[in-house]
Amino acid sequence: MLFSTIHNQSKASELIERAKEIIENTKERIREAKEKLLEEASKNDSIKEQLNKKGLNKFQKLAQKLKNEPSIEVAPVNMTLFIEQIEPLIKKSETEPPQIVELKQKKGSALFTAFFATLITIVSAILIGAFATGVSVTPETFTDMKVLEDILAWIGGGAFNPEIANPVWGAIGLIAVAIAIGALTWSMTLSKTSKQNLELSESMLMDAESFDSEMNEIIKTMQNLTQALQDYRKNIEICDAYINEYNATIHRILLTEGDDFEVYKPSSKAHIERASVTVSAIIPHLNIAIMTTENKTADQLLQAIDDTKKLVQDLIEEKPISTM
Incomplete structure (x- = not known):
């Protein structure tokens, strides 16, 4: 009985320490994954807002100054913040871990x-x-x-x-x-x-291991979403740079060639038309869903990554751009 009592007490203490280690490790991985996701979502919202307010709005104002221009339409952009879309996932990641109580001591x-x-x-x-x-x-x-x-x-x-x-x-x-x-x-x-x-x-x-297993799925989702948002942001930043360049050139055309589109040089007309197509191609990918109701990465985000990547390649290689 003596050895059994000592063994049980020692084993119980060992299991408690193991449970504490699992929970602390899981909480640390959750904290790191959540921190990176929130940071990336915030960066994406910033670049989208920049592109919309400085790039698209300026293009629209410049286009309005053109006379006899081909049909140039800038669709309205009503962007839902990514930081708001990930709130359910963040809330789920903040699930309280099981309580590890101290062993009874007599x-x-x-x-x-x-x-x-x-x-x-x-x-x-x-x-x-x-x-x-x-x-x-x-x-x-x-x-x-x-x-x-x-x-x-x-x-x-x-x-x-x-x-x-x-x-x-x-x-x-x-x-x-x-x-x-x-x-x-x-x-x-x-x-x-x-x-x-x-x-x-x-x-x-067992409770600690169950918590770890449940949180692992959430951590994996946050990590995958963070990576997807990084890829998406990279493409949007490049598109933003091109639209700013287009706007600068259109502003120069207005200053040097006037506001009548019909009398513009062919190169100027081509530039404005390409800018218009680029704007039309990027707008649908600004107001997208990035999360499903099951707290998974949305297909819409993955599709946006593929489409904006192709758009970037077309811009770099100066290929014809198709609206999506």
Whole structure:
């Protein structure tokens, strides 16, 4: 029982520490993934707002100055912030972990009980020895070394054969028995508690592992979404740069060639037409959903990444641009 009690207590403590480590590790990975996602979503919202207010709005104002221009229409952009779209996922990532409670401790009461049992054992043995040797039981019985020596001699073999009576062996035997009874009492006192602690620690470890498994899915989603937003933002930034260049050139055309589109040089007309097509191609990919109702990366975002990547390639390679 003693070894079983010690084993259960040790195993329970080990499982509790393991559960704590799992939860702390999971919380740290959640914190890191959430921090990166929030940062990336904020960067995306900033570049989209910049493109819309400085790029698209300026293009629209410049286009309005043109006379006899081909049909140039700038569709309205009513962008839903990405930072708002990811709120359900962020909220889910903030799920409280299972509580890891401290193990029940009864060491103080167990030690007191064990000490009391040890003391009772010693006192009882001395009293029995006193009666057996014909010694009067008085307070001095426990302090008179000669009396105690006679009693210990009886315990150390005198009870069976006076010739082998030995007070040293009596003392050793009495101490050994007292310690054994004390240890047994300690073990019995903690036995039930140690079993409860082991069951409790096993349950908390299962809860910690379940929490880790659930959060791993959320962490993976946040990491995938962060990567997708990085790819998306890179393409949008390039498109923003091109639209700003187009706007600067259109502004120069207005200053040098006037506002009548029909009399523009062919190169100027081609530039304005390409700017218009570029604007028309990028607008549908600004107001998109990036999350599904199941808190997964939306196909619309993935499609936007592919489409804007192709648009960027067409812009760089000066290929014809098709609206999507």
